[in-house]
């Protein structure tokens with residue numbers, strides 16, 4: 001969602017998205033497919049929430065093993081943020097199944113190490129400088145972006161506009 005809300009793309013870039021632009025568990029498999037389609041000659045960037053990422057994080061084995069050029073960016077707000085937001089709006093913030101009490105993100109530094117992948121954590125804007133080098137090589141890596149769990153969507157998302165401009169697949 002965040003990617004589509006900030007929908008600036010560079011010439012030659014393609015964006016792949018699940019139906020509805022918010023399906024969980026799409027990003028990593030799509031990234032692997034795109035990587036194979038491009039014969040591992042293009043850089044692929046995968047964006048996931050911590051919840052969506054955990055739907056197919058076992059694929060890290062393939063990514064690491066075949067050294068696919070995929071940069072995996074995970075927005076970690078420790079839970080199912082979009083659903084939490086609905087619970088704020090319509091359920092008087094009575095959270096169920098969406099916060100740290102029910103779902104947590106694994107320790108990504110340890111997980112990355114277990115799969116033999118490079119790892120960088122972004123906690124504040126200055127940390128972004130540290131990822132520049134990662135984009136200059138053709139190795140897979142994990143970039144974890146820490147997001148405050150109280151952060152809400154700042155812009156509503158418009159399906160039709162996106163549909164016109166960004167139909168990709």
Ligand SMILES: Cc1ncc(C[n+]2csc(CCOP(=O)(O)OP(=O)(O)O)c2C)c(N)n1
Nearest residue numbers: 022023024049050051052079080081082083
């Ligand atoms: C396959 C699938 N299951 C469930 C949903 C419903 N759903 C939409 S957003 C969301 C939470 C996503 O959590 P996360 O990936 O951590 O992203 P966040 O909203 O926290 O940024 C859920 C469960 C969905 N879109 N797709």
Ligand SMILES: [Mg+2]
Nearest residue numbers: 049050079081
């Ligand atoms: Mg989340």
